[in-house]
Amino acid sequence: MDCHHFAAGRCRSCNWLEQPVADQVTAKERGVRELLAPWPELSWLEPVRSREAGFRNKAKLVVSGSIEAPVLGILDGAGHGVDLSDCPLYPAALAAAFAPLTEFITRAALAPYDLMARRGELKYLLVTVSPTGELMVRWVLRSTEPLARIKKHLPWLQAQLPQLRVASLNIQPEHKAILEGEREILLTEVETLPMELDGVRLQLRPQSFFQTNTEIAAALYRQARSWVDDLAPSSAWDLYCGVGGFALHCAAPGRVMHGVEISAEAVQSAITTATELGSVATFEAGDATAWALAQPAAPELVVVNPPRRGIGPELAAWLETSVADAVLYSSCNAVTLARDLAAMPSLRPVKAVLLDMFPHTAHYEVLTLLRRG
Structure with missing residues (x-):
């Protein structure tokens, strides 16, 4: 991608811009694989590449x-x-x-x-x-x-x-x-902006977080839905659910899906979408870790999409000793992802894919499926 601002030194936000995009993705995946090397049985899908330009929403x-x-x-x-x-x-x-x-x-x-x-x-x-x-x-x-x-x-x-x-x-x-x-x-x-991804019309309120790359966000949710449908859990949680992207894409008849998010504005967005879709997914505002630790038992599947700091030792320890059969972990920081995985040895990562959510920078999203046993 050519950028006259970068060439003139006015803006260096895209600090990987001088590298070909293919090399950027290779470097990102190599770095993530190195961090997750302690799990050699992990199977990697082909990385999901973004457009070079015009991708920010x-x-x-x-x-x-x-x-x-x-x-x-x-x-x-x-x-x-x-x-x-x-x-x-x-x-x-x-x-x-x-x-x-x-x-x-x-x-x-x-x-x-x-x-x-x-x-x-x-x-x-x-x-x-x-x-x-x-x-x-x-x-x-x-x-x-x-x-x-x-x-x-x-x-x-x-x-x-x-x-x-x-x-x-x-x-x-x-x-x-x-x-x-x-x-x-x-x-x-009108209070919401519709963001339609693969037939799921998410309703975005002003203070709600949403991924800045719509096409890659759609690919992220498609992959999650595919893995969840293969597992076919009857109950699932979406922790750090934001506007409900994972929960609303993975919800299905006969599957109890509940999302928890600290932002009340984001939760209201998710509830609005669920109501319009007639979705079985439900949502509430709360701290993901505190909420999970207060529950009497875990569901069959837990989806986590934490900020860069990861899920942390408390939630990792709770998941490790829970009855959850699987965890779907969406991470923007493989350093904290690797730390959290090490704290959950009973939940083994089996599949992963890197998504180039932020071209021309070192940032990415990586989706990992963990199975117990």
Whole structure:
């Protein structure tokens, strides 16, 4: 992938860009295999490769510059704005929204936040695009001071971007480089952005996490569903379930599937999707480890999709002594994956696949199936 920002040294986020994509995937899989070498019986599927460009479904843009000339992108080492609105990672449907959104900042007089001077209002612009081209736009602000102006000019933006489905403000008052705050103010009647993957129409709310590579996320869920259907468990949990991607793809008649996630916003997204689909999957908000340890017994299958820190010693120890026949572990960090696997010696990894969720970087997703015995 050619990128003039990388070539000019303005942005180095894609720090593996100079390597051919095939070599990137080979290096990622080699590194993961080395970490999982203590389990030589592990069978590896062919890696799942991503498109080189245009694969990101979400833009997280620092807003700098001035009201009259906003800059959407990142900050350089000196704190100056770098315009990344033409970053080749963004698909056309996402990139086309940046010009109207930039003009909207000027129309609504949203002063970009200056971190060093501690003045201004608008910190970030977060834009998500669905597979059908619909948009969710979130303005991260220090306060609600610009709310009236945003509401006044929102009809203009909606006329410019008829694909705008969800719009909201996120209030983050701290003088820190924190992406977003807890308070969200919806500006549209519609509250969710549909993200359809293989017939499962996930409903994404503003503060819900979703993988940034839609095509690879779909491949991840397809592989999980295939392995789960082969196992045919009658009961399963989806821990760290997010918006319910694994649970909703793997749910089936006669299979009790329950998801647990710390984010109440994500759980509401999952419940909305399950209701629309008529799915048998159920969801609740809670800490995955605390919730699991409080249950009288484990189901036949447990799906875990933890953050980079992994599931940790408590949950690993509980799974090790539980009656669960299988664990499906989705990991973005094979270091903590290997640590967690070592803490569950009775659950042997039998199948794995690497998915290139984040091309041009060292990051990936790896899905591993563990069986007891």
